[in-house]
Amino acid sequence: MLRLNNVEVVYDRSILVLRGVSVEVPEGTIVTLLGSNGAGKSTTLKAIAGILGPERGEVTTGSIELKGRDGWVRIDHRLPEEIVRMGVVLVMEGRRVFEHLTAEENLLAGAHTRRDLGAVRRDLDLVYQYFPRLAERRRTRAGYLSGGEQQMLAIGRGLMSQPRVMLLDEPSLGLAPMLVEEIFEIVKRLNQTEGVTILLVEQNAAMALTIAEHGSIMENGRIVLDGAADTLQNNEDIKEFYLGLSEVGARKSYRDVKHYRRRKRWLS
Amino acid sequence: MEFFFDLTVNGLLVGLMYALVAVGFVLIYKATSVINFAQGDLVMFAAYGAAVMLGLGWMPLWAVIPVLATGMVALGFVLERGILRPLIGQPVISVIMVTIGLAFVLQGLAAILWKAGTRELPLPVRVEPYVVGGVFISPINVVAAVTAILSLVAFGLFFTRSRFGIAMRAVADDQQASMTVGINVRRVFALSWAIAGIAAAAGGLIWGNMLGVDTFLALVGLKVFPVVILGGLDSILGAIVGGLIVGLVESIAAGYLDPYVGGGTKDFVPYVLMILVLFVRPHGFFGREIIERV
């Protein structure tokens, strides 16, 4: 469904961050991309979604391809709105809801690329079925929602574009364990019931490997290990490094979130 | 006391017009973070456009208005595309300098195209004031207020109901996240300039009629600064309240002070107010609330 072939990404024309990443996400599966903070996971997802531009990043070599009706098409060097229209949506790290818009307006913004208004209404109801709490808070401005609700809103907003592939960047970040479990369950259901193919980036490796079929481990801009999720779960290195490290990682990446917020107005 | 009511009512009516033009300014700032010093010059340009078209006598007013609005939308698009888009990512100060440069270019262009000298912009509005309960109300002020209210309501509906309105607000909140949902951020930028163009068209028609059309008309547009400083650079509601306050204050100040100082109070009192507000509330009274969750 989606494959990256030897992708390199450079920021500011000088900082090489992805050093030849290849990942394959088969149709209908959940693939997880694991790795410690700064490995290049978010960069990978942003490269796929075509939103590196604002951060002065660029895919310099390799290709990103999506399977369309008539075979594989390259989606690198396309505009982000084209990529969304082709059925790939990114739910960014740190939730990034539109704080001054109501929950429902956030969802409608998620459907921006669509013209089939009747179907948009139906999908709105579908999102509310998946996230009943959002239905209750549809008129609340997103900035006032709790962290868990914001994460649900971010995922729901992604769903509103009717994606075939959803890229999820650390949906468990900063959430209480119970909420994390709830979110993961919903992700699993979206995959099974709605047939959405999912590429899931996580620091919470233990959790991610329970719902994914496949996993890749990233370090320093390279995939250093990949395999079936249950194989990875039993791998000694992974047990030691990732199943233990997630706490430290979570704290570090929280700093990232703030960093992104500062950069928010990049276009001015 | 009746004199006071005259000043209040007419001040508020004019204030609505300030509000409308300030909304054009706020929109650009909200969506693109560009401080547009040329908003007043857009107003002037629109006024020239209207005066010239009416002066030719080819078209009646009802036909001139849509042509003017379309022309100003087109001008907004062209300015965004030609001048501001290449500056994306450049320091804020460069962008400000460019809008100041743009202001003077528009003034120069108007002078070259349409010659110096003040033109009339006749509107079919009666001159003798209405008298309502002993209060004298100037008809053009009523027209101004109705135009402003209709436009503001239309903008309000656009922002809350339409696909692009929601997209504009989304971009104002988070540009990169907007891109992830497939919003074309640049198109939104262009759109905010187009809407500012429409607001300028309304302002140009009304003020062109009240003051006559020449390049000095651009100065009226500079009243957006006290308005938006009062209301907060990025608040639409603030622009409306700020407009009303500025209209009110200048009307009352002019009414009571002009006889002593020989006129001209209107032209500086709003700026005095602006400076005072900056001392007390640097972000205005309605500046973007930073949502802090607990």
Ligand SMILES: Nc1ncnc2c1ncn2[C@@H]1O[C@H](COP(=O)(O)OP(=O)(O)O)[C@@H](O)[C@H]1O
């Ligand atoms: N906009 C940017 N400009 C320069 N370097 C960046 C930028 N964004 C991320 N990086 C760097 O790229 C590396 C990978 O970052 P990222 O993809 O966010 O990692 P992860 O999501 O795995 O934590 C880090 O070293 C980070 O400092």
Ligand SMILES: [Mg+2]
């Ligand atoms: Mg990351």
